[in-house]
Amino acid sequence: MTALLEVDNLGKRFGGLHAVAALSFTVGEGEILGLIGPNGAGKSTVFNLINGVFSPNSGRVAIRGADITGAAPYRVARLGLARTHQIVQPFAGMTVLDNCTVGACFGREDLSLARAREAAREAIALVGLENRLDAPALELTIAGKKRLELARALAARPALLMLDEVLAGLNPTEVARMVEILRAIRARGVSILMIEHLMQAIMSLSDRIVVLNSGRKLSEGPPAQVAHDPAVIEAYLGDPGMVQRRPS
Amino acid sequence: MLRRPFFWIIAAAIALFALAPHGEDVELRESLLLAAVYITLASNLNLMLGYAGYVNFGSIVFFGLGGYFCVYFMGSLGWALAPSLLVAGIAVSVAALVFGLGILRLRGVHFALATIGVNEAVMAFVTNFEPWGGSTGIYLSPELFQPLGGPAQALWIIYYLLVAIMGVSLYLSYFVKRSKFGLGLLSIGQNEDAAAVLGVPTPRYKALAYSASAFLPAIAGGLYFFKGAFVQPADAFDLTLSTEAIVITMLGGSGTIVGPALGAYLYEELRGWLLTSETFANFQLVVAGVLLLLIVQFAPDGLMGFFYRRWPRLRRWLE
Numbered sequence: 001m002t003a004l005l006e007v008d009n010l011g012k013r014f015g016g017l018h019a020v021a022a023l024s025f026t027v028g029e030g031e032i033l034g035l036i037g038p039n040g041a042g043k044s045t046v047f048n049l050i051n052g053v054f055s056p057n058s059g060r061v062a063i064r065g066a067d068i069t070g071a072a073p074y075r076v077a078r079l080g081l082a083r084t085h086q087i088v089q090p091f092a093g094m095t096v097l098d099n100c101t102v103g104a105c106f107g108r109e110d111l112s113l114a115r116a117r118e119a120a121r122e123a124i125a126l127v128g129l130e131n132r133l134d135a136p137a138l139e140l141t142i143a144g145k146k147r148l149e150l151a152r153a154l155a156a157r158p159a160l161l162m163l164d165e166v167l168a169g170l171n172p173t174e175v176a177r178m179v180e181i182l183r184a185i186r187a188r189g190v191s192i193l194m195i196e197h198l199m200q201a202i203m204s205l206s207d208r209i210v211v212l213n214s215g216r217k218l219s220e221g222p223p224a225q226v227a228h229d230p231a232v233i234e235a236y237l238g239d240p241g242m243v244q245r246r247p248s
Numbered sequence: 249m250l251r252r253p254f255f256w257i258i259a260a261a262i263a264l265f266a267l268a269p270h271g272e273d274v275e276l277r278e279s280l281l282l283a284a285v286y287i288t289l290a291s292n293l294n295l296m297l298g299y300a301g302y303v304n305f306g307s308i309v310f311f312g313l314g315g316y317f318c319v320y321f322m323g324s325l326g327w328a329l330a331p332s333l334l335v336a337g338i339a340v341s342v343a344a345l346v347f348g349l350g351i352l353r354l355r356g357v358h359f360a361l362a363t364i365g366v367n368e369a370v371m372a373f374v375t376n377f378e379p380w381g382g383s384t385g386i387y388l389s390p391e392l393f394q395p396l397g398g399p400a401q402a403l404w405i406i407y408y409l410l411v412a413i414m415g416v417s418l419y420l421s422y423f424v425k426r427s428k429f430g431l432g433l434l435s436i437g438q439n440e441d442a443a444a445v446l447g448v449p450t451p452r453y454k455a456l457a458y459s460a461s462a463f464l465p466a467i468a469g470g471l472y473f474f475k476g477a478f479v480q481p482a483d484a485f486d487l488t489l490s491t492e493a494i495v496i497t498m499l500g501g502s503g504t505i506v507g508p509a510l511g512a513y514l515y516e517e518l519r520g521w522l523l524t525s526e527t528f529a530n531f532q533l534v535v536a537g538v539l540l541l542l543i544v545q546f547a548p549d550g551l552m553g554f555f556y557r558r559w560p561r562l563r564r565w566l567e
Binding site: 093152 | 426438444445447449450
């Protein structure tokens with residue numbers, strides 16, 4: 001079986017800095033893959049390399065076997081890959097409905113305007129913004145904008161949804177609500193690749209986790225295994241052996 | 249679409265323009281003719297400025313080039329008016345597509361500067377292009393008015409054609425805004441990177457909008473310079489008219505459908521008043537400049553933006 005998304009030996013340099021180096025992983029159909037790592041590990045850069053915002057210096061990205069390495073973002077979107085941004089990017093002056101209609105119109109299914117409005121309404125209902133349909137995006141709260149960002153990506157009816165810290169900045173109630181929404185999305189057969197700092201949430205949501213540190217893959221596996229990997233603990237908390245070794 | 253109020257509002261505006269001046273009322277006709285030209289320029293500029301968010305300071309290059317093509321086809325090649333206008337429109341749209349592919353990689357201030365550059369480059373080219381008369385331009389023989397029934401009747405025909413072009417411009421604004429293409433353009437105007445990530449083919453859409461916004465102004469330019477039976481570089485590529493088109497669009501409300509028309513009509517009235525007043529003659533551009541400053545500073549969404557905020561229901565009616 002070919003994977004939905006294949007990332008093979010991906011590399012990106014900014015000047016002398018290796019932001020991402022020799023990174024390979026796959027996302028299977030229907031899978032939720034978590035991408036974690038300390039700040040500056042290169043997680044968002046990986047997203048930008050996959051969806052074509054940046055071109056990689058080396059390596060290959062493919063969706064269902066189709067090579068999309070270095071393809072423009074709008075071509076990648078057409079192939080069924082949607083994403084959200086860590087810093088929300090709403091079309092501030094447009095209504096919630098219009099924001100999501102853009103996502104639906106130009107997404108995988110190339111819908112007509114009328115059909116796109118239906119798809120947009122569906123996505124908006126799924127994230128629970130249906131009572132704000134005609135509100136301009138700029139009037140939403142941060143939590144509202146995060147949900148809009150998600151709805152807009154969903155409206156494209158993607159095969160793979162890439163989520164860049166959709167839980168960041170939300171309060172515990174909002175987080176719980178968002179986690180429920182993500183489970184509902186996954187139940188519809190959408191695969192998810194997500195970056196997240198909230199460990200509890202990502203550990204419970206993900207089927208597998210890839211840990212990134214300084215642009216390289218540090219560890220990969222089921223959440224429980226990754227959480228006990230000494231290399232991961234060291235990257236996050238410092239050297240676990242340090243306490244024992246400290247001279248008394 | 250016959251059910252949409254806007255269709256009828258445009259139809260009424262066209263009828264008003266067509267019926268208001270008649271017989272000897274040449275003064276009113278000339279004033280409305282200029283208003284129709286302004287509305288055409290502003291509505292088409294609005295496709296780029298208001299929808300896609302790209303400031304085109306050199307939009308007048310379409311008008312001037314259209315004028316040159318048309319006058320050349322008629323005067324030197326002996327074509328009739330209709331094919332000259334049509335081919336001029338198509339030629340300028342194709343030229344715009346070529347310019348667009350070059351300069352639409354730029355954004356913001358850089359794009360705005362490049363549009364001025366395009367206008368200046370074309371003007372410099374035409375000034376040195378002998379088949380088009382170089383810096384002296386092209387004069388048309390008055391005999392060319394004969395097929396239209398003599399100069400007096402020709403002026404009326406030109407007027408009605410310009411009103412028709414104005415009407416088509418308004419309908420074009422409307423259809424683009426209500427289409428998928430228009431939604432894509434609006435999203436580019438809001439946040440181009442986010443639009444691309446959502447799948448909007450941004451380079452193609454921008455180039456198409458830029459090219460489409462050239463077609464009708466080129467035809468209007470053809471009619472305008474045919475009317476004067478004379479075209480020269482300084483008139484055809486006068487950045488003043490470009491700037492006025494921006495003031496008009498911003499005054500009425502950029503990105504709205506009715507705004508450019510409303511702004512154009514008000515601006516033409518104001519201009520007429522300034523030109524005839526003794527104190528303010530030749531003051532029109534100063535006023536335009538001050539107006540632009542005030543709008544950008546205090547009412548960036550113009551008159552229609554103000555109305556829509558005041559009466560939100562109006563937007564459903566008019567957009």
